[in-house]
Amino acid sequence: MQISVEKRDGLEHRMTVELPAEGFEQTVETRLANLARTVKMPGFRPGKVPLRIVKQQYGAQAQKEALDEAVQSSLYEAFNKENLRPAGAPSVEFLPLEEGKGPKYAVTFEVMPEVELADMSGARIEIPVAEITEADVDKTIDRIREQRQEWKEVERAAKDGDQVMVDFVGTKDGVAFEGGTGSKVPLVIGSGRFISDFEKGVEGASAGDVRNIDATFPEDYGNKELAGQTVQFEITVGAVMESVLPEVTDDFVKELGVEEGTVEALHSQVKENMERELKSVTREITKTNVMDALIEKNKIDLPQVMVKEEMQRLARQMENMLAQQGIPMPKDKPMDPELYREQAERRVTLGLLMSELVNKEGIVAADDKVREAVEEIAAPYEDPKEIIDHYYGDRNRLAEVQAVVMEQAVVDWILERAETVENKTTFEEIMQSRS
Incomplete structure (x- = not known):
């Protein structure tokens, strides 16, 4: 040959x-x-x-x-x-x-690229640090109350936070436009559900008032024919209602399913859930910062065949997700894989770098860490043992957890060698950064 x-x-x-x-x-x-x-x-x-x-x-x-x-x-x-x-x-x-x-x-x-891993001791990685305050817990309980709020009709002018029932007709150059008409539509002033000018036009109105306003749609509005355009609305205000939040009593706590049925128990359970969420989000932010540093320190050529395969996979994944939401893509216009090039390049880069690191340094997903991760997943459920047994009885599910643990092991390995800097922040800021 x-x-x-x-x-x-x-x-x-x-x-x-x-x-x-x-x-x-x-x-x-x-x-x-x-x-x-x-x-x-x-x-x-x-x-x-x-x-x-x-x-x-x-x-x-x-x-x-x-x-x-x-x-x-x-x-x-x-x-x-x-x-x-x-x-x-x-x-x-x-x-x-x-x-x-x-x-x-x-x-x-x-061919697969030659990967020469850089020394990570010179990397500087930020780690978010936050404490959960009593005010944070109170805010979370208030959000729970808002989810169970009731609306009480009032005889006064509408203000921020009120819910107003509105009828409206929108016109552009004197002609009604599609989607611009509604009847008995609930609007919470300040919610941002309607465009800003519309909400401002309703504020201060009382039941029975009719208001004619000019409203300008944002430049990035979804309907391109209306984006950046100024239209006219005739708005008829119906009932004005204010929010009534339930009091935090033992009965309210029992309705939420807290077994002890006391306000103290609710406070304790909410804080425990917040701590679990904070730990999870902090870990994700830290992992992202670590991966950013790993990519920054290691510039490698990418096989375009691997990038294109990942682009196709991400496009199919999005198509499947949209289909599950009842929004199927037209058969003659599938999702464009090019939309996912940047994401695909990042994934392929990290896959190559982490594979090299795992093989070179002998990093493993330790059994005790896998067990700890499974127990963490199971903790919020009513019967954690049932969930744990389910994971250990399903090789595929357990393999998913092992992959996450392996990824975390790589993160921990890098953090031990890099320069870490604490970024002191608040629970609220960390939660907002996730969205």
Whole structure:
């Protein structure tokens, strides 16, 4: 087997392989001989068709099949011989057969990049640090109360935070536009559900008032025909209602399903849930900062075949998610993978770097850490043991947790060597950064 390799731009290579003629010719002859035993042709009994006629009829087919077999049996042997690691499926091109010579083919492919990991001791990584205050807990309990708020009709002008029932007709240049008409639509002033000018136009109105206002849509408004345009609305105000929040009593606590049924128990449970959430979000932010530092310290060439595969995967993932929400993509206009190039490049980069780090440093997902992660997932459930048993009874689910633990092990390894700086912040700011 004769091999020649040509290095092209970036990670792309072209390898030409020429196989011995003897073995190939024998393979073709064997295929034709086997075919002659079973082939049926008019005027001949089965198995009695002359080989020369079989060769005329099926020679090209036998040769192609032999070529395919030759590539399959020799390609990865050639890769190993040349110490090449292809990053994806190669593109195969059969070259013209020459008299007296064996089959010759060329493959074009990208190789895996050589990864030389940088010293992470020079990296500077921020770690968010926050404490949960009593005020934070009170705010969270207030949000729970808001979820169970009731609306009480009042006889006064509407103000910020009130809910107003409105009828409206929107026109542009005197013509009603699509989506600009509504009847008995609830509007909470200050919620941002309507455009700002509309909400301001309702503020201060009382039940029965009719207001005619100009309203300008934002430049980035979803409807391009209205984006940045000024229109007119005639708004008829119906009932004005103010929010009534439930009092935090033992009865209210019991309605929330807190077993102890006391305000103290609610406060304790809410704080415990907040601490769990804070730990999770802080860990995610820290991981993102660590991965940013890893990418910044290690600039590598990316195999475009891997990037394109990841782009396609992300596009399909988004299509599936939209379909589950009842928003299927048109068959003639699938999701454009190019929208996910940046995300795909980041994922491929991290995959290559972390794989090298894991192999080089012998980083593992320790069993006790996996157990700890599963218990953390199970903690919020009514019967944590049932959830734990479910994970350990399902290899695929457990493998997902092991992958997360392995990723965290890499993060911890880097944090032990890098310079870490605490970024003192608040619970509210950390939660907002996640959205």
